[in-house]
Amino acid sequence: MSQYTNEQLEEIRQGLIAVEARIKALLGQTTGDTRPVDLELPIGRLSRADAMQMQGMAQMNRRQLEIRLQQVGVALKALDSGTYGSCRNCKGPINPERLSARPESPFCIGCQEAFEHEG
Numbered sequence: 001m002s003q004y005t006n007e008q009l010e011e012i013r014q015g016l017i018a019v020e021a022r023i024k025a026l027l028g029q030t031t032g033d034t035r036p037v038d039l040e041l042p043i044g045r046l047s048r049a050d051a052m053q054m055q056g057m058a059q060m061n062r063r064q065l066e067i068r069l070q071q072v073g074v075a076l077k078a079l080d081s082g083t084y085g086s087c088r089n090c091k092g093p094i095n096p097e098r099l100s101a102r103p104e105s106p107f108c109i110g111c112q113e114a115f116e117h118e119g
């Protein structure tokens, strides 16, 4: 069961699609076969946190970007299947604040931290 309204889900979807486009552009940029990405480009309602996140993304390495791109794809599928917002590990709800900062987050904070500590 989703904790979001249809309107919120649509907004999340738009945000994910924007993130996906940015990651693809950044991946393209690292191989030099697309135009440079303008990080100042307005990206709609997802705002300043999102813009900061994009700048952070520009500094990520290719592997990290590929992982995130994959997570975005998974999150978009989860939106379609109505499971968005649930941790893919423990199935618990992911904190909405976490999701608004990083809409493709596949795990709740507890699981994410556990994974990071495992390395």
Ligand SMILES: [Zn+2]
Pocket: 087, 088, 089, 090, 091, 092, 107, 108, 109, 110, 111, 112
């Ligand atoms: Zn979890």
